[in-house]
Amino acid sequence: MRFGYLLALLAALACSTFAQAEGVLDRVRGGGPLVIAHRESSVPFSYVHEGRAVGYAVDLCLRIAEVVRQKTGRKDMPVQMLQVTPSNRIEAVKSGKADMECGSTTNNAERRKDVAFTIPHFITGARLLVPAASKVERMEDLEGRKLVSTQGTTPLKAAEQANRERLMRIQMVEAPDHEAAVRMVEKGEADAFVMDDVLLYGLASNRADPQALKVVGRFVTTEPLAIMLPKGDDEFKKLVDAEMRRLISSREIYAIYDRWFMRPIPPTQRALNLPVSYLLRDFWKYPSDEVPF
Numbered sequence: 001m002r003f004g005y006l007l008a009l010l011a012a013l014a015c016s017t018f019a020q021a022e023g024v025l026d027r028v029r030g031g032g033p034l035v036i037a038h039r040e041s042s043v044p045f046s047y048v049h050e051g052r053a054v055g056y057a058v059d060l061c062l063r064i065a066e067v068v069r070q071k072t073g074r075k076d077m078p079v080q081m082l083q084v085t086p087s088n089r090i091e092a093v094k095s096g097k098a099d100m101e102c103g104s105t106t107n108n109a110e111r112r113k114d115v116a117f118t119i120p121h122f123i124t125g126a127r128l129l130v131p132a133a134s135k136v137e138r139m140e141d142l143e144g145r146k147l148v149s150t151q152g153t154t155p156l157k158a159a160e161q162a163n164r165e166r167l168m169r170i171q172m173v174e175a176p177d178h179e180a181a182v183r184m185v186e187k188g189e190a191d192a193f194v195m196d197d198v199l200l201y202g203l204a205s206n207r208a209d210p211q212a213l214k215v216v217g218r219f220v221t222t223e224p225l226a227i228m229l230p231k232g233d234d235e236f237k238k239l240v241d242a243e244m245r246r247l248i249s250s251r252e253i254y255a256i257y258d259r260w261f262m263r264p265i266p267p268t269q270r271a272l273n274l275p276v277s278y279l280l281r282d283f284w285k286y287p288s289d290e291v292p293f
Helices: 003-023 024-029 056-074 089-094 152-164 176-188 197-207 233-251 252-261 278-285
Strands: 034-038 046-049 052-054 081-085 100-102 115-117 123-124 127-132 147-151 171-175 190-194 214-216 222-226 229-230
Touching: 024 056, 024 197, 024 233, 034 046, 034 056, 034 089, 046 056, 052 056, 052 081, 056 100, 056 233, 056 252, 089 100, 089 115, 089 229, 123 197, 123 278, 127 152, 127 176, 127 197, 147 152, 147 176, 152 171, 152 190, 171 176, 176 190, 176 197, 176 214, 190 197, 197 214, 229 233
Parallel strands: 034 081, 034 100, 147 171, 147 190
Antiparallel strands: 046 052, 100 229, 115 229, 123 222, 127 190, 127 214
């Protein structure tokens, strides 16, 4: 009885090990779907409009999906979209629920312990979103006041660290998502929202009155944003990296960028008017998945 139980246990462990070792491309070759994780309100990178995921990062991931189809020979490969939040996005990729996370996620050393990243598609930094009439111009102006950020994000951690080190006595508040954080500022429940400035511009442009909010302050962080991938799946990562390099070297990525940052986008049909920064242009001269953070 014990011997039979031991054999069953060993068989189960073997199956588990095989499942963990199976890469994304192997699973797709076997008939499985490619699962793309997306966000709800990370304008213009990844958000929901009229019931479907759209955005700059989503477009890049759909380009990668076509390459996966070609590589695996699965012309009928289904693509499944999985909505994630800032707090569960890393676990979704780490656990295998998603094959790529296409949003506004920062590639940093802490996250690279659990997941992998491809070449950055954007470089930004965290700043402050405040009411247009606010006199707040920098984090130091928030001493003794409320600062909100989104749960599970690098700007939240950076603001908490700065608050501790500079003894600013800022009351830190966590919001479940970007939309909720903006509403807190609009309702006076927080004095400022710290987040990547490009996201702040996107969120403000989609409000009923975009002029009621403004982005202020120096960069609190430097954020290289990239598509998140499973850690240890070298074959899949090599394919994704190669497609990202091709998009950059062929300059196709610039047309995708312009569509989301320089032209009117839904739902308001307003343009963000954010050209490619000098930081990103320089980085794309020698595109790499290695970042010094």
